[in-house]
Amino acid sequence: MEDIMARKQNDDLLIEDELAAAFLNDDSVSDDQTSVSPIQSSGDDTAWGEAEDDFPGQLAVDVYxxxxxxxxxxxxxGVNKEDLDVSISDGILTISGTLSSGDDSHATNWHIQECYWGEFSRTLALPVAVKEDEVAAILKDGVLSITFSKVKQEQAKKITIQ
Structure with missing residues (x-):
């Protein structure tokens, strides 16, 4: 039983670590993921591009x-609302978009590149039933807020046994 509890705590810590950053693309997130150090030498530009293409950023969310x-x-x-796509189908919410760094083609030698630029996506199953046609999405001060009306669950009816 102690092994199960220890594993559960470790899994919870991993989830907390994964959600700590807005866009996950960090060496310290998980040993399972292939990632590249944010500091690049001027001679090695293939590994960085491959990692960026293979592992799109994942958007961290709060749900309450x-x-x-x-x-x-x-x-x-940093994301324009025109670059965001929000959709819902059968209780599954998907938020995706593109974060553009602007024109940095003139850069000849990166010293540090820690910011995630490019496509990101997050898909999650909503934890409660919602009215999918009663939703509002607002982008303000860099925070996307999506508000759903919940479906009222009827209280269980007591059945009289005869």
């Missing part, structure tokens, strides 16, 4: 509910 609503928030600083 109130009495009447389910709210999903995501930090999307």
């Amino acid at each position: 509910e109130t009495e009447e609503q389910l709210i999903v928030k995501a930090r999307t600083a």
